[in-house]
Amino acid sequence: MIRLTAVLALAFVATGALAQVGPSTTGRPCEADRALVDARGAVVLSTGQYTYGRFVRDARYCQVDQYPQPAYVPSDDAAQCFVGYRCADGPDDGF
Numbered sequence: 001m002i003r004l005t006a007v008l009a010l011a012f013v014a015t016g017a018l019a020q021v022g023p024s025t026t027g028r029p030c031e032a033d034r035a036l037v038d039a040r041g042a043v044v045l046s047t048g049q050y051t052y053g054r055f056v057r058d059a060r061y062c063q064v065d066q067y068p069q070p071a072y073v074p075s076d077d078a079a080q081c082f083v084g085y086r087c088a089d090g091p092d093d094g095f
Helices: 002-018 030-040
Strands: 042-046 052-056 066-073 081-089
Touching: 030 042, 030 081, 052 066
Parallel strands: none
Antiparallel strands: 042 052, 052 081, 066 081
């Protein structure tokens, strides 16, 4: 019984760590945010006090039925910093 409790507690802690949001874009320079997305390929960043988003380096990090859309976030040194892309639903048919 103790072993089961320990395993469940460990699984709960590990799952919570995976869902955490990364650093805030507003407290870092634009180039640092862009470099983080480029290095990790896909990352969840805080974009404000109560907002966050998943940003990707390219289409390889999107699902099959998604396409990359340019993503701009506020940063410490720029109001609109290009950090990479967001994965958007639907076909990319140029409309």
